Amino acid sequence: MNNKIRVEELKDQGISKIIYYETIESTNKIAKERAKKGAPDGTIIIAEEQTAGKGRLGREWYSPKGRGLWFSLVVRPNILPTEVHYLTIISSLAILKAIRGLGLEADIKWPNDIIIKGKKVCGILSELDSKNEMVNFAIIGIGINVNQEYFPQHLNKKATSLKIELGKEIDRILLLKDIIVNINKYKQLLLKKETDYLLSLWKERLTVIGEEVIVYDGKASIKGRVIDVASRGELVLKDNSGEVHTFWAGDVSLRKENYI
Numbered sequence: 001m002n003n004k005i006r007v008e009e010l011k012d013q014g015i016s017k018i019i020y021y022e023t024i025e026s027t028n029k030i031a032k033e034r035a036k037k038g039a040p041d042g043t044i045i046i047a048e049e050q051t052a053g054k055g056r057l058g059r060e061w062y063s064p065k066g067r068g069l070w071f072s073l074v075v076r077p078n079i080l081p082t083e084v085h086y087l088t089i090i091s092s093l094a095i096l097k098a099i100r101g102l103g104l105e106a107d108i109k110w111p112n113d114i115i116i117k118g119k120k121v122c123g124i125l126s127e128l129d130s131k132n133e134m135v136n137f138a139i140i141g142i143g144i145n146v147n148q149e150y151f152p153q154h155l156n157k158k159a160t161s162l163k164i165e166l167g168k169e170i171d172r173i174l175l176l177k178d179i180i181v182n183i184n185k186y187k188q189l190l191l192k193k194e195t196d197y198l199l200s201l202w203k204e205r206l207t208v209i210g211e212e213v214i215v216y217d218g219k220a221s222i223k224g225r226v227i228d229v230a231s232r233g234e235l236v237l238k239d240n241s242g243e244v245h246t247f248w249a250g251d252v253s254l255r256k257e258n259y260i
């Protein structure tokens, strides 16, 4: 089955504008262009396929046709640039709730992955544009592997899809509607400044605390144990000599030996 996304069903779901493509380079790229031209809060850009899907730090996001949910939301929340990681947090919580609602055991891998049994099923790329020290707009880019049956070799060991895990095809639009409803609920909490509560929900679902990991900041790797996640979502790591390091989500990649 390779049905198209029934975008008309997104109307009245807290979505103000729907921009749909069969094929596009990257929904985040278009979202940014549209947001700069004034696209309203709640605009969604969604594509059946991305030819240059983006991950963090210039990495690629594999987005084959008709199999996943590849979309970006334009949001204009009344928050500070220092609070923007909460957009990734509310999105992770929203996606996690929807996936768990399908009966799957999913968790969050710091900072922006949803994993099932150690394999990545979803990645989030939040991007920010600020003006006068406030958020002008932000883009929440979400990629979810829904109905793939297999992955190219370079992703085979680290990626999975909901279909692979559940053993059956999933209706992408029902899943998307569920996620958007959940994002809007968590967004209300964010706008009410319930950030401690959101952070505690997120930390409950994070797999990383207490684990031995290797953090790479583009120049060097540091090995150590994760001792906490701080109030701005930073990873706090104690290395083997006992020194404590703090890392921002946007700047590093995280690995466990023999894992992702």
Ligand code: BT5
Pocket: 025, 026, 027, 028, 029, 050, 052, 053, 054, 055, 056, 057, 059, 060, 061, 062, 063, 069, 070, 071, 072, 112, 113, 120, 121, 122, 123, 124, 125, 141, 142, 143, 144, 145, 155, 158, 159, 160
């Ligand atoms: C992410 O980056 O996980 C953020 C991905 C965001 C993708 C969405 S799709 C809609 C919107 N438009 C865009 O252009 N992007 C957003 P990062 O943490 O850097 O992870 C990237 C890494 O995940 C790659 O280097 C691969 O190892 C792996 N990867 C790539 N495609 C994957 C896939 N489909 N499933 C699982 N892992 C994948």
